[in-house]
Amino acid sequence: MTDVSIKVTDLTLRFPVYGVDAKSLKKNLARVTVGGRLGASTTGATEVTALSHLNLNLRAGDRLGLIGHNGSGKTTLLRALSGAYEPDEGQIEVRGRIAALLDLSLGIDPSATGVDNIRLRGRIAGMSSKEIEDKMDEIAEFSGLGPFLAMPMKTYSAGMQARLAFAVATAVEADVLLMDEWISVGDADFQKLAHRRLLNLVERAGILVLSSHDAGLLRLYCNKVMRLEGGVASEVKDIRRLDELLAAA
Amino acid sequence: MESGQHMLRTGRRGTLFEFSMALRDLVTSYHRRGLAWSLAWHDVVSRYRGSILGPFWITISMGLMVLGIGLLYAKLFGISVAEFMPYVAMGIVFFGLMAGTINEGCDTFVQASSMLSQTSLPMFTFIWRTVLRNLINLAHHAVIIVAVIIFFGLWRVMDVLPALGGLLLTIVNLAWIAMLAAIASARFRDIPQFVMSVMQFAIFMTPVFWKPDAFPDRHAFLTLNPFYHMLTTIRAPLLGQEADGLSYIILAIMAVLGWALTFSVFAITRRRIVHFL
Incomplete structure (x- = not known):
């Protein structure tokens, strides 16, 4: 496949958080009987905007590193790319077989x-x-x-x-490999094997999206990097400018 | 449109679009039916790993119940064992299919939460998994049915085709009930308890252990009970009797309306189900 690509346009993903209480039928029934006096919260869910207006274009050979604090939306983005989360706005288009x-x-x-x-x-x-x-x-x-x-x-x-x-x-x-932070698991031998296998994947004109906190790891595998902060993405930059992005915190 | 090679996910684009996405989920689950089967089979294998008899343990316990209730109730009701035993055997086995599918339907999405939250597997796959798993169990319990058919010579009088028709209608109905229960249970954690109570109640309100002779034909008490229709369309032909045509009609109507409702609910909630979990 030569036309492997990831195209994310204006992606917004909101996460309804259904409180433990909201999951009880009784609460919802109670709400009906009191006739909406409890106010505007009709669905009983608090919405958290996990990703907002995110744009991303990746082509064959791109190896994108995702950085950002915990809860900045890295995993959510990976899950959205894997097709598990539906966008609330915008669109995600992935060409190629995905392995998450x-x-x-x-x-x-x-x-x-x-x-x-x-x-x-x-x-x-x-x-x-x-x-x-x-x-x-x-x-x-x-x-x-x-x-x-x-x-x-x-x-x-x-x-x-x-x-x-x-x-x-x-x-x-797989043409598109999505990875979340775990590559450091395994002993030195396995690391070497995994490394070779990943490079092999990229040589087969694939795309890698790797989320990590480890700058060294990102430099090893990625040629591009993007920073997420509170669900807002930075520009996609060359990996050589990783320090700039890290310093921007 | 949706293949292993191309994935497109977009924001809401109106109701019609949501329905087409739900339909796409259904179609994809059909293309990947092998996966549903593998998961169902794995469920059965893994539940009874290390056990020699496996699912046959349930068969044995059902068989014991059939034997006990068949002999005891035949005496209490003053019916011949030859008439009552096959009746109870089929009642228990087929009601087991209904209760199993609906009860386990509740856990369908909750159990699959880790898979649903990181893959693009169709949601229908997990419904088929639950239904298939219960059919695999039924295939084990069929031993009891075969035994009573042979032992009481029912093969001379039984009519297999209408029974299979009844079974098919029953499965189609059970599938939508399971799916509706799965969606509702993902959102409201009280639903599984509620469903379990209903099914426990239903086993006594449905002529599983007793004969509906005390009621006049088409009495509302029976006609309003969907499980009665499911059971009677499968059981009566196997006993060499004719099931009321009305039961087949009711099941068919229920299947159409039920699926229309369930599919609509699914189309509307599909995006949110993964967040419920």
């Missing part, structure tokens, strides 16, 4: 074996049963878990789990 590595435990069943989890996660990632079986050996080898693949996942360490998840997620012929 946002949560290592996604679709992981701790009591199932490594092999079963590879199958399950592969299915969730959009692979067919046949594709998974075809790639099983490669995934197994890359994960480096060997005989542990026949063991239940709950016996794995966090690093082993990371290896498996990373192996499956990147086994998908």
Whole structure:
């Protein structure tokens, strides 16, 4: 695929926060019976604007680093790019097969074996049963878990789990890889393998969006960087100007 | 429009657009039906991991209930065991499908919250997962049905086709009820408790363990109970009787209206469901 792209236009994403109380039916019924005297809050939700009027254009070969404080909207942006969150305004268009590595435990069943989890996660990632079986050996080898693949996942360490998840997620012929901060998991050997695999992905004309607090990591993987602050995005800058963005805080 | 290669997400563009997006969700879930099946199968396997009999444990407990109630109630009501046992067996097994699908329907989205909040998987996939999981369970419990059919010689009188028709109508109806319950439960955490109480009440109000002979035909007490129609359209033909045509009609109307309602609710709430969780 040569026309891999991410195009985000004027994206605004509001997050309704339904208080624990608002989830109780009684409260809502009570509201009906008192005839709206409780005022304007008809939906019972407080809205938080997680992203506001965000524009972003990425093309093949772009490796964007996202920086920003906790709660600045990095993860929300990644989730929106993965298609989980619907924009309230604006639009998101992603061309290319997306692989989101946002949560290592996604679709992981701790009591199932490594092999079963590879199958399950592969299915969730959009692979067919046949594709998974075809790639099983490669995934197994890359994960480096060997005989542990026949063991239940709950016996794995966090690093082993990371290896498996990373192996499956990147086994998908992904054009767009979304990652949230976790690449530092795993030992030195695995870091090296993961590094090579990521570079390989980018060479296949893919796009990487990586959110991280680690400046060194961003310099290693990214060629562009964007800063989010309270849901407002800075310009996309060259990675060499990372210090400027960090200093702008 | 929606493929693995291209994803487009936009803000609200009017009601019609929301309906087309909901329809797209449904179509995508159909294209990825293998995933729903894998998830359902995995659910069953993982729930009974390490157990030798697995879902057959439920079958055994159902079988015991059938045996106990079949013998006891036949005596109490003064009905022959040959008549009552198959009746109760089918009642318990098929009501189990209904109660299971609807009760588990409540947890459908809540359970899938981590997947829904970071992937673009269609929401319908998770509804099919719940329905398929219950059908897999039913396939295990079918052992009981087959046993009574053989043991009491019902294969000589039963009429499979209308029973399958009834089963199909029932599943179509259960699916929308499960989906409505799933959406409502995601927003209001009281719903699962409420639904469970209703289903517990329904098992006694529906002729599962008792025969509706005491009521005149088409008595409102039965006609107004949707579970009665679901049960009778499956059970009566298997017992060699004819189910009232009205029941099929009511189920068909319920399916159309129910899906229209559920689909509308889904179209309107679809964007928000992930935030409910």
